[in-house]
Amino acid sequence: LRLSGDETGGGIGSISAPQASLAKPFLAALAGERQKTPPIWLMRQAGRYLPEYRELRTRAPKFLDFCYTPALAVEATLQPIRRFGFDAAILFSDILVIPDALGQAVSFESGDGPRLDPIGDAEGLAKLRHEPNWERLAPVFETLDRVKADLPKEMALIGFCGAPWTVASYMIAGRGTPDQAPARLFAYRHPDVFARLIDRLVDASAEYLRRQFAAGADATQIFDSWAGVLPPAEFERWCVRPIKAIAAKVRAETPHARMIAFPRGAGAQLAKFAGLAGIDAIGLDTATDPRAAVAALPERVTLQGNLDPLALVAGGRRLDEEVERIMSGFQGRPHIFNLGHGVVPETPVDHVERLVARVRGQRST
Amino acid sequence: LRLSGDETGGGIGSISAPQASLAKPFLAALAGERQKTPPIWLMRQAGRYLPEYRELRTRAPKFLDFCYTPALAVEATLQPIRRFGFDAAILFSDILVIPDALGQAVSFESGDGPRLDPIGDAEGLAKLRHEPNWERLAPVFETLDRVKADLPKEMALIGFCGAPWTVASYMIAGRGTPDQAPARLFAYRHPDVFARLIDRLVDASAEYLRRQFAAGADATQIFDSWAGVLPPAEFERWCVRPIKAIAAKVRAETPHARMIAFPRGAGAQLAKFAGLAGIDAIGLDTATDPRAAVAALPERVTLQGNLDPLALVAGGRRLDEEVERIMSGFQGRPHIFNLGHGVVPETPVDHVERLVARVRGQRST
Numbered sequence: 101l102r103l104s105g106d107e108t109g110g111g112i113g114s115i116s117a118p119q120a121s122l123a124k125p126f127l128a129a130l131a132g133e134r135q136k137t138p139p140i141w142l143m144r145q146a147g148r149y150l151p152e153y154r155e156l157r158t159r160a161p162k163f164l165d166f167c168y169t170p171a172l173a174v175e176a177t178l179q180p181i182r183r184f185g186f187d188a189a190i191l192f193s194d195i196l197v198i199p200d201a202l203g204q205a206v207s208f209e210s211g212d213g214p215r216l217d218p219i220g221d222a223e224g225l226a227k228l229r230h231e232p233n234w235e236r237l238a239p240v241f242e243t244l245d246r247v248k249a250d251l252p253k254e255m256a257l258i259g260f261c262g263a264p265w266t267v268a269s270y271m272i273a274g275r276g277t278p279d280q281a282p283a284r285l286f287a288y289r290h291p292d293v294f295a296r297l298i299d300r301l302v303d304a305s306a307e308y309l310r311r312q313f314a315a316g317a318d319a320t321q322i323f324d325s326w327a328g329v330l331p332p333a334e335f336e337r338w339c340v341r342p343i344k345a346i347a348a349k350v351r352a353e354t355p356h357a358r359m360i361a362f363p364r365g366a367g368a369q370l371a372k373f374a375g376l377a378g379i380d381a382i383g384l385d386t387a388t389d390p391r392a393a394v395a396a397l398p399e400r401v402t403l404q405g406n407l408d409p410l411a412l413v414a415g416g417r418r419l420d421e422e423v424e425r426i427m428s429g430f431q432g433r434p435h436i437f438n439l440g441h442g443v444v445p446e447t448p449v450d451h452v453e454r455l456v457a458r459v460r461g462q463r464s465t
Numbered sequence: 466l467r468l469s470g471d472e473t474g475g476g477i478g479s480i481s482a483p484q485a486s487l488a489k490p491f492l493a494a495l496a497g498e499r500q501k502t503p504p505i506w507l508m509r510q511a512g513r514y515l516p517e518y519r520e521l522r523t524r525a526p527k528f529l530d531f532c533y534t535p536a537l538a539v540e541a542t543l544q545p546i547r548r549f550g551f552d553a554a555i556l557f558s559d560i561l562v563i564p565d566a567l568g569q570a571v572s573f574e575s576g577d578g579p580r581l582d583p584i585g586d587a588e589g590l591a592k593l594r595h596e597p598n599w600e601r602l603a604p605v606f607e608t609l610d611r612v613k614a615d616l617p618k619e620m621a622l623i624g625f626c627g628a629p630w631t632v633a634s635y636m637i638a639g640r641g642t643p644d645q646a647p648a649r650l651f652a653y654r655h656p657d658v659f660a661r662l663i664d665r666l667v668d669a670s671a672e673y674l675r676r677q678f679a680a681g682a683d684a685t686q687i688f689d690s691w692a693g694v695l696p697p698a699e700f701e702r703w704c705v706r707p708i709k710a711i712a713a714k715v716r717a718e719t720p721h722a723r724m725i726a727f728p729r730g731a732g733a734q735l736a737k738f739a740g741l742a743g744i745d746a747i748g749l750d751t752a753t754d755p756r757a758a759v760a761a762l763p764e765r766v767t768l769q770g771n772l773d774p775l776a777l778v779a780g781g782r783r784l785d786e787e788v789e790r791i792m793s794g795f796q797g798r799p800h801i802f803n804l805g806h807g808v809v810p811e812t813p814v815d816h817v818e819r820l821v822a823r824v825r826g827q828r829s830t
Contacts, residue, residue, distance in 0.1 A: 278643060281775060281809070288779035328693075328730075331773050331805070332754040333790065365693075367732020368757045389697040392733045408696050410646060414653035425698065440696070444646070 126187040126256040127318055129402055129436045130358045130380045138427070138435040139187035140459050141258070142452070143362075143383075144442030145180040146192050149449065152179050163208035164200060167193045168236075173243040178250060183449070184456050187436075188256040188319075189247055191312070193240055195262025195323055198304055199271050201232035218274030218282075222293045225300075232304045234311070241315035248316035256319060259312030263324035263361075264301035264342040271297065279329045287338065294338075302342050306349035309357075313350070319358035321383065322346060328365015328385075339363055340372045347378030360404060364441070371396040386440030390429025403433055406440035407455070413444060415451040423458045491552040491621040494767055494801045495684055495723045495745045503792070503800040504552035505824050506623070507817070508727075508748075509807030510545040511557050514814065517544050528573035529565060532558045533601075538608040543615060548814070549821050552801075553621040553684075554612060556677070558605055560627025560688055563669055564636050566597035583639030583647075587658045590665075597669045599676070606680035613681035621684060624677030628689035628726075629666035629707040636662065644694045652703065659703075667707045671714035674722075678715070684723035686748065687711060693730015693750075704728060705737045712743030725769060729806070736761040751805030755794025768798055771805035772820070778809060780816040788823045 125139040147153055156175055160166040167173055176192035196214055200206040205217040219225055248257050261267075269283035270276065272294075287294040309320045327339045343361050350357050361373060362383030373382055374397050384393050384405035393403055411422040426437070437459050443452075490504040512518055521540055525531040532538055541557035561579055565571040570582040584590055613622050626632075634648035635641065637659075652659040674685045692704045708726050715722050726738060727748030738747055739762050749758050749770035758768055776787040791802070802824050808817075 284773070285775045285778055288773075288776055288783045291783075328732075328752055331751050331771075331776075331787070332757075334773075335752070365730075365732070365752070367693075367730070367752060368735065368761070369752070369754065370733065386696050387693055387700070387730070387732060387734070389734065392697075396733070406696075408649070408653075408699075410650045411653055411696075413650055418653045418656075422696070 124187070124254055124256045124318065126436065127358060129434050130319055130360070132380075132400055132402060132434050134432065134434045137460050138430070138437045139256075140437040140456060141186045141188040141190065142180075142439050142443050143190075144444075145184070145186060145190065146176045147443060148445035149443055149447040149452075150179055150183070151449075152183075164194070164197070164206060167197065168239040170239050170242045170246055173239070174246045174250070177243065177247050181251070181255060184452055186255070186456070188258050189251055190258040190321070191240070191244055191247070191260060191317070193243070193260070195260070195267055195325075196270060197237060197240065198232060198261060198267055198301065198308060201229075201234070201236045202300070202304065203227070203229045203233070204271060213276045214270060216270055216274045219271050219297070221290070225293055225297055228300070230300070232308065237308070237311075241311055244312060244315040244317055257317055258360075259309065259315075259317030259320040261305045261308050261312075261320070261322060261346075263322050263327070263339065263363075264298045264305060264346075265330070265338040266324050266326045267301055267305075268294070268297050268338075269326050280326045284329065284334070287334065298338060298342055302345045302349070306346045309346065309350050309359075310353050313354045313357055319360060319380075320350075321360040321362055324361065324363045326365070327363035328367065332369065335366075335369050336372065339366075340376070343373075343379070344376050347376060351378040362404075374398055374401070381434075381436065383438065384440060388440070390426060394430065394433055399433065402436060403430055404436040404438050406438065409439045409441050409444050409447070412439065412451050412455060413447050415448060415454065419451060419454065420458060423455065427459070489552070489619055489621045489683065491801065492683055492723060494799050495725070497745075497765055497767060497799050499797065499799045502825055503795070503802045504621075505802040505821060506551040506553040506555065507545075507804050507808050508555075509809075510549070510551060510555065511541045512808060513810035514808055514812040514817075515544055515548070516814075517548075528559070529562070529571060532562065533604040535604050535607045535611055538604070539611045539615070542608065542612050546616070546620060549817055551620070551821070553623050554616055555623040555686070556605070556609055556612070556625060556682070558608070558625070560625070560632055560690075561635060562602060562605065563597060563626060563632055563666065563673060566594075566599070566601045567665070567669060568592070568594045568598070569636060578641045579635060581635055581639045584636050584662070586655070590658055590662055593665070595665070597673065602673070602676075606676055609677055609680040609682055622682055623725075624674065624680075624682030624685040626670045626673050626677075626685070626687060626711075628687050628692070628704065628728075629663045629670060629711075630695070630703040631689050631691045632666055632670075633659070633662050633703075634691050645691045649694065649699070652699065663703060663707055667710045667714070671711045674711065674715050674724075675718050678719045678722055684725065684745075685715075686725040686727055689726065689728045691730070692728035692734075693732065697734065700731075700734050701737065704731075705741070708738075708744070709741050712741060716743040727769075739763055739766070746799075746801065748803065749805060753805070755791060759795065759798055764798065767801060768795055769801040769803050771803065774804045774806050774809050774812070777804065777816050777820060778812050780813060780819065784816060784819065785823060788820065792824070 173192045181189050196206045207215050269280035272286045273282035358380050360381040361379045364385045381402035381404050386408045538557045546554045561571045634645035637651045638647035723745050725746040726744045729750045746767035746769050751773045
């Protein structure tokens with residue numbers, strides 16, 4: 101859940117993209133350019149596996165306070181860049197800042213995930229603000245602005261939000277569950293109330309991303325971590341359509357916005373993202389076969405992923421083999437190297453170094 | 466995990482199947498016969514949503530003792546048959562009886578899932594028996610024998626086991642986890658030890674199913690509940706190959722054995738089960754689009770599934786619509802109606818009645 105953009109240009113297709121953004125390999129990949137060495141960043145590249153992060157984290161006991169303190173969030177965002185020289189930095193924040201800014205109480209029990217005051221019915225929804233408290237989110241935009249100023253020019257800055265379905269599933273359940281059953285059941289029982297919640301999240305998320313672009317994000321990623329638990333009709337209604345709506349709204353105000361969707365667990369339903377205007381890249385989870393993704397998604401879509409985070413924990417020859425398999429699986433397509441899910445806390449730092457070296461072709465490491 | 470077979474004939478294809486088994490609509494569907502009204506049974510059709518089960522369950526404090534007491538297991542198996550007249554009864558037992566019979570300590574904390582003494586390394590594996598303690602499993606076979614005697618002749622009896630990957634993932638972690646990460650990591654770090662564990666489970670499971678057929682099972686289902694968390698190469702090695710090996714071993718000794726594989730979460734990798742000799746049907750999970758499964762799997766494979774268990778909890782018009790969608794999604798193919806996952810404890814009994822009536826075309830209910 102904890103995850104770590106600069107609208108400097110880039111239209112649809114690489115031709116209309118200004119040179120400034122193409123100097124960043126990450127943005128060139130998003131613009132559809134196939135590169136010999138794919139740009140690389142990792143979901144949760146900032147976080148507990150880094151000793152310097154664990155030290156920094158002690159400076160604010162509450163996790164949301166940490167996210168809302170630009171000095172700390174900027175530092176957390178930049179730590180993995182300094183260590184590994186990734187091609188992109190991702191804003192250090194959390195997808196649940198949106199419910200927080202809508203007035204729902206959010207807290208993080210240490211090691212136990214988020215806790216929210218669950219929305220049980222239409223009345224619970226009515227208690228939420230119609231628009232996020234942008235004042236509350238001002239530190240996020242300040243963080244982006246400050247990271248941007250510090251970031252080497254060849255590196256991109258990624259902003260993000262949670263997808264409406266995933267965020268709503270936490271808002272309904274009040275926590276993470278094995279399969280987000282409470283929200284699925286709520287959506288069956290009260291489809292109209294649930295649709296209103298999703299609509300509110302579409303509006304809030306689109307405006308949130310638009311403001312992230314204005315603050316310096318080069319690209320944004322929409323995390324739909326719980327896309328995989330829905331039957332096909334619900335997947336279409338609660339995952340695909342809201343992401344499409346967000347992309348359209350963002351593009352309407354920020355025509356050159358670069359966007360990535362990460363519908364984790366989409367499996368055989370991946371092709372439903374094939375035609376989404378405004379989505380430049382699809383993030384692929386660990387279970388997705390790169391060749392299946394290549395077949396399911398049109399050539400203009402950049403593919404991002406999808407090393408198993410546990411292969412990164414294992415390291416050694418197994419890691420090398422997996423890197424090789426992924427590099428060759430995406431052969432011929434614009435590709436951004438990433439994990440299929442976030443870096444886990446047990447990841448040895450030297451395995452990440454080895455990964456970056458392998459992807460960049462330093463095979464002797 | 467708690468889930469509730471009779472080799473009376475049935476060859477490959479419906480022509481060679483003796484009439485005796487085709488009198489059972491469930492077996493006719495497994496033999497590839499498309500029926501106007503699909504046969505129906507539900508995963509976890511026996512269990513906590515039934516008041517008579519909750520009463521029965523109090524008679525043995527430990528869950529495995531309950532499973533190993535034929536009088537109780539027979540009654541639990543038959544309860545949903547009496548109430549709903551499903552087309553098949555499924556043995557009341559648990560996939561973890563195999564680790565138990567291999568000498569690994571298994572217990573069930575109430576409401577908290579299974580606990581096993583985790584296998585940490587090659588030494589832990591060496592402590593297990595090479596072959597299950599069949600004495601320990603004798604009550605399972607007695608249960609099948611007794612259920613068979615009580616079951617109306619038009620109803621089939623299903624036996625089952627867990628797939629090696631899923632069972633191994635509990636044996637390594639000692640419990641269920643959100644993504645069975647401990648076993649995935651173990652398999653990366655110690656592929657040879659893990660392969661030996663999988664091989665042992667293949668042998669034990671094949672012999673276990675063979676004995677279930679001998680005891681009266683008409684068909685068996687192999688539950689791979691955790692198939693969805695593996696990358697493609699691991700999916701092939703730890704899910705597809707072991708299930709294929711079990712099916713081949715069972716078929717070698719019981720040529721007319723009918724078998725169903727349920728690779729939950731297989732998503733876009735479903736097609737890898739297309740060519741498995743010995744697997745007559747594939748169970749589909751909730752997230753699978755029936756039309757995608759129809760396209761991915763050859764016509765000779767019977768499709769089983771895949772109503773969302775939460776639509777069954779919701780009931781009413783939403784349930785009716787989902788039933789309609791699934792019935793029409795499998796149009797033209799041999800189909801066994803089921804859920805995409807097990808019945809949950811919150812399921813109202815009258816929703817199950819409504820479901821059975823709808824599937825059987827009593828639209829006025």
